[in-house]
Amino acid sequence: xxxxxxxxxxxxxxxxxxxxxxxxxxxxxxxxxxxxxxxxxxxxxxxxxxxxxxxxxxxxxxxxxxxxxxxxxxxxxxxxxxxxxxxxxxxxxxxxxxxxxxxxxxxxxxxxxxxxxxxxxxxxxxxxxxxxxxxxxxxxxxxxxxxxxxxxxxxxxxxxxxxxxxxxxxxxxxxxxxxxxxxxxxxxxxxxxxxxxxxxxxxxxxxxxxxxxxxxxxxxxxxxxxxxxxxxxxxxxxxxxxxxxxxxxxxxxxxxxxxxxxxxxxxxxxxxxxxxxxxxxxxxxxxxxxxxxxxxxxxxxxxxxxxxxxxxxxxxxxxxxxxx
Numbered sequence: 001x002x003x004x005x006x007x008x009x010x011x012x013x014x015x016x017x018x019x020x021x022x023x024x025x026x027x028x029x030x031x032x033x034x035x036x037x038x039x040x041x042x043x044x045x046x047x048x049x050x051x052x053x054x055x056x057x058x059x060x061x062x063x064x065x066x067x068x069x070x071x072x073x074x075x076x077x078x079x080x081x082x083x084x085x086x087x088x089x090x091x092x093x094x095x096x097x098x099x100x101x102x103x104x105x106x107x108x109x110x111x112x113x114x115x116x117x118x119x120x121x122x123x124x125x126x127x128x129x130x131x132x133x134x135x136x137x138x139x140x141x142x143x144x145x146x147x148x149x150x151x152x153x154x155x156x157x158x159x160x161x162x163x164x165x166x167x168x169x170x171x172x173x174x175x176x177x178x179x180x181x182x183x184x185x186x187x188x189x190x191x192x193x194x195x196x197x198x199x200x201x202x203x204x205x206x207x208x209x210x211x212x213x214x215x216x217x218x219x220x221x222x223x224x225x226x227x228x229x230x231x232x233x234x235x236x237x238x239x240x241x242x243x244x245x246x247x248x249x250x251x252x253x254x255x256x257x258x259x260x261x262x263x264x265x266x267x268x269x270x271x272x273x274x275x276x277x278x279x280x281x282x283x284x285x286x287x288x289x290x291x292x293x294x295x296x297x298x299x300x301x302x303x304x305x306x307x308x309x310x311x312x313x314x315x316x317x318x319x320x321x322x323x324x
Contacts, residue, residue, distance in 0.1 A: 008035050008082040012040045016050045030094065040068070068202070083179060092226070092228065094226075101222070105163075109216075113215065116225055118221065138158065144167055148168045151259075151272075152259050168208055171203055185213060193250060196242070198242065201247070214321045248303050256315045257316070261317035280307060
């Protein structure tokens with residue numbers, strides 16, 4: 001970089017762990033060192049045993065959304081804060097030049113947010129199944145690497161050849177952002193995400209709201225990071241039920257707040273609503289089939305409860321602002 005570009009790191013975690021330790025070591029080895037490494041934990045949690053010795057611990061209410069946005073707000077409030085923030089989950093590992101390369105790209109493209117993304121790979125049958133259910137689909141004509149669909153899910157374009165491409169949404173595990181965009185996003189308006197056990201879809205809320213706010217959001221194929229997958233998959237039945245409820249209720253709130261308000265004509269609103277209703281309806285089929293197979297309809301029932309609560313939740317629509 002022609003000039004010194006500063007950045008700090010914010011990591012949300014509960015108790016750390018081996019993967020968290022590897023993350024710290026990889027940050028310590030960066031060719032461009034962070035000004036600060038902020039570890040964001042819920043109140044009452046002790047610092048993890050894995051330590052570098054110069055981390056700074058800050059505490060807030062428990063919740064994955066609360067921890068992430070509190071870290072952003074805390075950094076922005078510091079006098080002479082770093083120009084950029086590198087936000088990371090606690091099970092990520094970086095190569096030694098990762099931060100340097102990411103900062104160079106962000107500067108070159110004047111990014112407000114920059115997310116390292118590899119291609120979303122899935123086989124033909126998986127793509128077909130996802131398409132029928134209205135989940136992730138492929139959109140070869142979009143200029144966006146990842147774009148939002150009318151039903152609140154997303155599509156990807158794996159055929160873009162450039163390293164850097166615009167996005168409307170992206171994964172939340174690791175990304176770079178300009179510190180100064182924090183107050184523009186009014187992220188505390190989205191604390192409804194932490195009212196459920198899982199804050200999904202926190203990634204869509206953050207990046208799509210940023211997109212609608214007129215900010216410059218991009219992804220890049222390089223540099224890459226390693227996701228160590230420190231968290232086990234959700235298998236215990238109560239957690240499965242909680243995950244289904246959270247994802248259903250929160251997606252409906254997201255759609256009502258961010259998707260339908262962007263439709264400016266009557267026909268567009270009707271079509272967008274039909275797309276969403278189709279998505280909700282067709283996704284009941286696998287749940288009913290599983291219920292018949294296992295003689296247990298609790299997953300279907302919690303899905304219906306998520307739908308009911310999502311539509312009854314009071315929502316203030318967010319309208320797109322002009323792009324910068």
